[in-house]
Amino acid sequence: MTTHHESQVPATTEEPLANPGLPEHTWRPTDVHESAEKRAERQVASLYGASAVFTLLFVVAYFSLDVDDNWTTFGGYGASTVALGACLGAALLCIGIGTIQWARKLMADHEMVEMRHAVRSSDEDRQETLAALDAGAGESGITRRPLIRNSLLGAVGLLGVPAVVLLRDLGPTPGQVANAEEGTGLEHTIWAEGVRVVRDVVGTPIRPGDLIIGDLVNAVPDGLFDLEGIELQQQKAKAAVIVVKMEPGDIIPGEGREDWSVDGIQVYSKICSHVGCPISLYERTTHHVLCPCHQSTFDLADSAKVVFGPAARPLPQLPLSVDGEGYLVAQSDFTEPVGPSYWERNA
């Protein structure tokens, strides 16, 4: 190991000050007073002892505190979690603080100087490596036999293809699952002509007279709850709607949508056209509905046009009518894909 004298750097004419070299080492109280040294030793050992106590307390807490029915204690954290965390934390911190105290007070604190080595290899090493590479390349003949080299590169490169092809069955393509009858795929839902609009969760059908002006009801297509598992989740993610009633005169019907509402009742997709969050924050006086995720705001009186936020397209509207028994039904499926945009959406 070198000493600090070697690190002295001669002053160049440019340098205003010469490197004064490492400062004198100063002794710590624990280096010169035996009492201070003993005290530090006791501190470190006590911290290690305390750690052992906390570890034992951790085990005691593990076996004595129930986890299942006391989650409301200690502000909802649960006595077991609080005790285990506090004991484990204290046990670990005592070891950590003790060890650092040991290093700072008792271990030698002489600064040492080590010289750096050049990161780059020496010229001789470079020459030798190049020579070895040349010898290897020459003996294999890889440079002289381009036919072998190129056919090998081609063969190995082609092996990338199985790696990609093997992933093909990760999932079907959008086209493979598209089925208007079953309401599958990006462009279809289980909404169809005559499907009743029923309330979310409870599943009861809705008569126009059940709603008063200003209402917003979360709804789904009748028959949704007959589905199970993935199909249920997939349809929920596409077919969920909001039913709103406003003064019929407030509605500015979209082109070709004049007969899509019933007594001022309109139905829109609940799935945001931005990235697909469900929407239902409704302000009845302005007829604006706000997406809680990214704050896109749609005007439900005006074909759900975007009035604010990052969404680029209105919420799709469901053509609405009333069936023979006077319940709200769909005239057809949505006339455009619901949910987030995608490349071939309008193709």
Next chain:
Amino acid sequence: MSIDTSKVADTNGTSSSSAAKPTKAGVVANWADERLGLATAMKKNLRKVFPDHWSFMLGEVALWSFVVLLLTGVFLTLWFDPSMAEGEYTGSYDPMRGVEMSQSMKSTLEISFDVRGGLLMRQMHHWAAMIFIASMMVHMMRVYFTGAYRKPREINWVIGCLLLFLGTIEGFTGYSLPDDLLSGTGVRAADGFMKATPVVGSYMSFFLFGGEFPGDSIIPRLYVMHVLLIPGILLGLVAAHMLLLVYHKHTQWPGPGKTEANVVGFPMLPVYAAKAGGFFFIVFGTIALMGGLMTINPIWKYGPYDPTKVTAGSQPDWYMGWPDGLLRIIPGWETELPGGYLISWNVMIPILILPPLMLTVLLLLPFIEAWITGDKREHHLLERPRNRPTQTALMVALMTFYGLSWAAGGNDIIAIKLDLSINQITYFMRAAVFIGPVIAFIIARRWCISLQRHDEGKLLHGYETGVIMRAPDGGYSEKHLPISEAEAYTLTARDRETPWSPEREIDENGVPAPNSRLNSLRAKLSTLMYADNVQKPTAEELDEARHHAEHELALQTAMDGVSADGHQFDGTHPVEGESLRGGH
């Protein structure tokens, strides 16, 4: 301590009278060395010198929290079931009993309420993840602000950037696993992001989700990425990061005795091993306390994911916040190409373009700087942020952009807490993300330069004592005293910079680099980078200033020992019986 007399020589021979009997440890060491050659490998590294500074600990926080993540993560896998099969919850948590949910949500509730220490480990895992990413970011800023990324450490900078990027992805895949309402909403948004990819978007979404969103494949697939794929890559990159650190040896702050050619500090064994080992326990212990005392991600309050439900105030984990903020403030731009194909700029710009662009900019910073400066030397001494005003200002500008975007991700929370209009916050942010970084750049750069001037003043004229002197003619001045030699040397221990110009690169035929457009851009950037910086004084300037200061002090010595010489405040002589007003 008793002395082992058997080993004391009792003859005048040159070898000990009794052969040393190998200890048990010696036997083991010999066995291992004969098979692994450990002694040769370790002889230099055991006493390897590491320089000491508090800021070198930030990367250690990241390393140790990563270890805590591995430990707590293994514990969680023992109970977690990454399945999307639905079933009724029947566990201990009363408010959720009877609710239909996926196995992953159910097993997460089981870990939280029926496994002793399970909630502790879950919360420790989540807190450790937050600390891991936060400390990587702070560590990265330390490295940037001090110039530690310069040659020969550019590759380690690149590895560090990749670690930060992968850590973020790892965090996203991790917090999505419980399949609760909050994280499910995040996965729903991720589906929208994928679908916004031109040409292949819907295919990517269908392949990842195994069909239509949500399907039943996404959680198992995120799980294998979270526990195997990404941690494996992270481990490899961490190992490479540490190996390069050891090979390059750590950078150090300039100061007396420190040069570009040496490392001054404490040896790995015992001091650094103890400090770093002890610090592991401190990080671990702190995370354990946080996991025990601070609730994080209480999925039982959110409930299971349902594609028709969402809560207001849905926020991703903080490190995903800045792209989310950009997503919130971007206008609804969408372009329809002929044939009905859509380009969703409103999703692509904030999510698919800007975050990778930010990563690319970070990755390229060392290389761009090296190109502008033309500097090909190795750098092992750190720079103070003030002595690199343009680079510091650049990072401050990036941080401002990040911070504003991040704040925009909480625009709904800001609106509620500060009683503001969400629309106005959004409009403000749309402008602020462009203007803010420019203002921050200018302020940070000028601030650095004025700090440099302050340093120069200290070096040339001494430090401000705070003692105001009144001259006989009534003028006031502040008394300056010289700074210590060590401090003065530290202030001058930095490079003298000259802007790059084509003339500086003379080739072997004596012809300067061609005055191409690229070279003139390079010269301009170099001028912007350096021209306003305060350079350290030359030896003559410093000499002259010191003579001047000595002269000033000499003029003031008449006052020494007298009232108001200034020294009664620094303990040089007592103040009893002295009055500043001289007897009045």
